[in-house]
Amino acid sequence: MKLITVLMLALVLNGCVLTKVVTVPLRVGGAVVSVVPVxxxxxxxxxxxTADAIDLVPL
Incomplete structure (x- = not known):
């Protein structure tokens, strides 16, 4: 049953969704860091x- 669940998640999280899962936290972290002076x-x-480069990865 766990194997089927993992395979279904792999199918759902392919392509654009997977890269967004990675890049959204990067972009939020970048926005937080941008407030630091200098x-x-x-x-x-x-x-x-870096987030833009990850978005270009063809998954």
Missing amino acids: VGNAADAVIDT
Whole structure:
């Protein structure tokens, strides 16, 4: 029964949904970090670039 559940979740979490599950927390973390004076915007830019790269992964 667990195997069937895992396989169904794998089918549901493919493609765009899977990358969004990963990138949304990254983007939220970047938004929080961007409030830090001086280094916040640079860190946010790096995190946002990483999230964009993850979104481009063809799953």
